[in-house]
Amino acid sequence: MAKKGRIPGKYTNNERRSRNDRFQEGHKAKNTKTPGSKEHYSKEERIAYKKSNPEKMRINKFISNSGLCSRREADTLISKGEIKVNGKVVTELGMTVTTNDTVEYQGKKLNPEKKVYMLLNKPKDTVTTSKDPEGRKTVIEIVRNACPERVYPVGRLDRNTTGVLLLTNDGDLSKKLTHPSFEAKKIYHVFLNKPLETKDLESIKKGVELEDGLIKPDAVNYVDNDPMQAGIEIHSGKNRIVRRIFEHFDYRVEKLDRVFFAGLTKKNLPRGKWRFLSEKEVRFLKSELSAK
Template identity: 35%
Template sequence: MEEIRLQKYMAEAGVASRRKCEELIKEGYVSVNGRTVTDMGVKVSDSDVLEVKGRRMCRDKNKIYIMLHKPPGYITTVRDQFSRPSVIDLIDDKGHRVFPVGRLDYDTSGLLLLTNDGQLAHELTHPSHETEKVYVAEVKGVPAEREMNLIRRGIRIEEYITAPAKIKIVEEQKIGNFINAVVEIKIHEGKNRQIRKMCEAIGHPVIKLKRISVGMLRLGELPEGKWRYLSDEEVKSLRYKQNLARQAAKE
């Protein structure tokens, strides 16, 4: 029977992304055959008894891919210490365990992918694969070209400098005596609250933020709070992009 690394097995069982599974292992929440495991090198198979926080986990052979239009006011983790509503609460397919791929801030809306395919989730969120994400943000004031160039070149926010991003003004809106802008921003990183911090750094704080695409997936007309399964073609498009990334890494 095939053996694979524990964190990969957990991701395929729909526990969480592989990175989050590694955190759970390090923190001592995972046991194999009744023994707590904290070693990343442990390998397991379907014949082993895997428990996470005392709950038995098994791999789901049926892979599920869901697109959700996340509303503001929902967290993108499975559980929350403050009992805030989770995006999982919006998914009524209770026959399978799924987890969010990446994250969207509590106050941010837009496209969120959920799956039980740990391998694909790992590849989509890994920085080396540079999956493009597109956001539309309403910001305070209207950014000047020199300010947007800071984002295009890469801007320091806190302890790091962002990778070069794309930004353009889509619309200007007059609000009383003030004018705000709607901007489109394209990034391929996934730092915590990155878009908000970038806009804050150039002096134009975000008022409202929405993600409209991830890779080749487009949110389209999916209503806020609703979800749908990805089509076979959409899943193939995700896999095609990641296959290209894997091939480029080998060359």
């Protein structure tokens, strides 16, 4: 029953103030810094927090997270005495270590951070860097909340070039994919400002002498018999190489889309969206690298 003099469903002034106070307290609590939070703490603060609050895990998980092998294979290595923790050989399966411990295999220190591999269909007007001094949108902003690990783009795409871009925290894989000796295969869909003449198409096929040397595509041809569109397969990672090839023959590239990179395509991935690579795709990438 409602109190005398009170309209049912209404709050008194005291009740309203009390309710607002509780709301404000809850709001403040939600916006308080959480230890280790990426959004509120600097990189240095996060590193300091991790050192003072090391994560505990089973040693086979530590080894698996490093990308060396699976947990089952890690147990085999431990049993054989091939793993050292803080300089001492260990053989105890199931032992617990922390992220502050030094775990080694064949003299190499292992990094326990889980390896992450992401594929982004890069949109236009985004820069392929972690931060941009001019305040432009970066690819990292698109995937910022995808995972707790910090990922980086593998190679670069121009701000207005769209398409396949790999992001990862696997430094070894990134270094190999971008090294000239790996010759990562890339395919671009090129939209031109005017029809590409047959003689120019043939010249591009034979190779183009640019200011930084001869560039010979692996393949180049019209797309769907449309002379204003071309598909070009190339291994070179030189800056703006596709645009410069066509500019050499007085064509302006109106739109450039990378549709293939090192075996990865943007199939079923809308522009501006991302996804994690499957285990099969990661295995394929690594097998390709080991075969080189």
